[in-house]
Amino acid sequence: xxxxxxxxxxxxxxxxxxxxxxxxxxxxxxxxxxxxxxxxxxxxxxxxxxxxxxxxxxxxxxxxxxxxxxxxxxxxxxxxxxxxxxxxxxxxxxxxxxxxxxxxxxxxxxxxxxxxxxxxxxxxxxxxxxxxxxxxxxxxxxxxxxxxxxxxxxxxxxxxxxxxxxxxxxxxxxxxxxxxxxxxxxxxxxxxxxxxxxxxxxxxxxxxxxxxxxxxxxxxxxxxxxxxxxxxxxxxxxxxxxxxxxxxxxxxxxxxxxxxxxxxxxxxxxxxxxxxxxxxxxxxxxxxxxxxxxxxxxxxxxxxxxxxxxxxxxxxxxxxxxxxxxxxxxxxxxxxxxxxxxxxxxxxxxxxxxxxxxxxxxxxxxxxxxxxxxxxxxxxxxxxxxxxxxxxxxxxxxxxxxxxxxxxxxxxxxxxx
Numbered sequence: 001x002x003x004x005x006x007x008x009x010x011x012x013x014x015x016x017x018x019x020x021x022x023x024x025x026x027x028x029x030x031x032x033x034x035x036x037x038x039x040x041x042x043x044x045x046x047x048x049x050x051x052x053x054x055x056x057x058x059x060x061x062x063x064x065x066x067x068x069x070x071x072x073x074x075x076x077x078x079x080x081x082x083x084x085x086x087x088x089x090x091x092x093x094x095x096x097x098x099x100x101x102x103x104x105x106x107x108x109x110x111x112x113x114x115x116x117x118x119x120x121x122x123x124x125x126x127x128x129x130x131x132x133x134x135x136x137x138x139x140x141x142x143x144x145x146x147x148x149x150x151x152x153x154x155x156x157x158x159x160x161x162x163x164x165x166x167x168x169x170x171x172x173x174x175x176x177x178x179x180x181x182x183x184x185x186x187x188x189x190x191x192x193x194x195x196x197x198x199x200x201x202x203x204x205x206x207x208x209x210x211x212x213x214x215x216x217x218x219x220x221x222x223x224x225x226x227x228x229x230x231x232x233x234x235x236x237x238x239x240x241x242x243x244x245x246x247x248x249x250x251x252x253x254x255x256x257x258x259x260x261x262x263x264x265x266x267x268x269x270x271x272x273x274x275x276x277x278x279x280x281x282x283x284x285x286x287x288x289x290x291x292x293x294x295x296x297x298x299x300x301x302x303x304x305x306x307x308x309x310x311x312x313x314x315x316x317x318x319x320x321x322x323x324x325x326x327x328x329x330x331x332x333x334x335x336x337x338x339x340x341x342x343x344x345x346x347x348x349x350x351x352x353x354x355x356x357x358x359x360x361x362x363x364x365x366x367x368x369x370x371x372x373x374x375x376x377x378x379x380x381x382x383x384x385x386x387x388x389x390x391x392x393x394x395x396x397x398x399x400x401x402x403x404x405x406x407x408x409x410x411x412x413x414x415x416x417x
Contacts, residue, residue, distance in 0.1 A: 029071065029109060059123050060116060066130055067109055073137050074105055098140065105133050131157070161308045161319045168323030169301055173294070176327060180291045187280055187287075195273055202266045209259045216252055220259055285360060286335065289367040293334025296371025297327040330371030337370050337380055338363055345384055 081099050112126040112133075134153070139146035155167045213220055301323060308319060340346045341363075370377045 029106070029113060056123070060121060063116065063123055063126050063130065064113075067112055067126075070105075070109065070130070070133055070137060073141070074102055077137070077140050078102055101136065102140070105136060108133050155320065156316050161311060162305050164316070164319035165301065165305065165308050165323035168320040168325075169298060169327065170323075172324045172327045173298055176291065176294045176331070180287060183283075183287045187284055193276075195269060195276070199266065199269050199273065202262050202269070206259060206262050206266065209255050209262070213252065213255055213259070218252060218256070220256060285363060286338070288360060288364050289334050289338045290331045292364045292367035293331040293371035294327040296334070296368035297330025300330070300372045301326055327371075329374070331367075333370045333374070333377035334367030337366060337377070340380070340384055341366075345387055346380070 078099065081102070108129055112129040115122050115126045115129070135150050138149045138153070142149055155164055158164060210220065308322075311319075337346075370380070
């Protein structure tokens with residue numbers, strides 16, 4: 001294969017990609033690629049190529065196309081480094097070797113092309129070289145996400161279907177675990193809030209006011225009613241007064257009024273806290289149901305992981321997305337069934353109504369089974385559809401009559417024959 005003469009080496013530009021050297025490398029690579037295409041076309045014309053050779057040539061052309069795509073990506077990176085002030089400063093101080101590493105990638109591409117241009121091209125070797133080049137380019141194009149992109153591409157290129165499914169499954173499982181534990185931490189922090197501190201402060205104030213009133217022989221109920229006090233003649237009111245005692249001191253009257261106001265405020269805050277505790281319990285139950293449905297779906301996929309080896313997916317992304325979205329489907333089904341039972345659309349006698357822990361374990365187990373078995377989830381949805389629309393999935397009376405008439409006609413025909 002013809003090669004263009006290499007320009008003379010210049011020591012001053014040994015660390016930079018000069019325009020002439022860069023153009024020469026691109027021109028050489030293009031000429032080698034054209035030579036490979038001409039040889040492939042000549043081979044197809046001169047001899048009848050069997051099906052296996054057609055497949056090999058298709059893989060060869062695909063590998064060549066992948067190498068060609070890398071050329072403009074590397075060129076853009078080199079231009080960016082050439083005109084970036086920070087990169088130029090680091091290069092001047094000899095603190096950066098990015099340009100040298102990118103320049104070496106052209107040599108790797110030339111090696112891959114030489115491997116493909118042999119009479120018996122080694123596509124596997126060229127593919128490994130190309131993958132190594134892609135890793136480096138991805139790392140420079142995406143400094144933050146380059147590592148994740150390379151890992152994803154490794155899974156994408158893998159020929160193992162179970163590996164792709166497990167990888168997608170692991171991605172979703174990690175997110176689900178972070179959501180679950182993060183939610184638990186959030187609920188734990190909400191246990192001690194400013195509302196509880198206000199309630200405790202008001203209770204302390206009420207206790208102090210009650211002690212002050214008791215010292216003056218005035219007793220008051222939790223509802224704010226004075227049941228014993230001091231009369232104007234300073235005689236002790238032995239039986240008490242449910243309406244309210246006659247209190248001489250204005251300070252004591254103010255204390256009684258303050259006690260009543262604080263009591264009303266305390267009742268309001270306690271009602272808010274009770275509602276908030278109920279909301280937290282419901283939120284915890286929802287998190288538990290979603291996590292159980294996800295876990296059930298994950299276990300179901302892991303048990304049936306060997307079945308994916310027999311599948312032949314035309315798109316490499318299908319197994320990855322299958323493993324990633326199956327747990328989401330399981331958790332969604334679990335949450336749906338939880339909502340159906342709590343709304344009363346579907347009633348079940350086994351549901352524990354008084355035991356809170358029993359409800360948590362019941363819905364957790366139910367969500368796990370729903371996530372594990374999609375068939376059960378579909379049956380529950382069909383039953384819900386029948387309940388909402390008001391019809392039964394069993395055959396109607398007209399269909400049964402028609403079927404009976406057909407059976408009678410068939411039997412009569414057999415007797416006549």
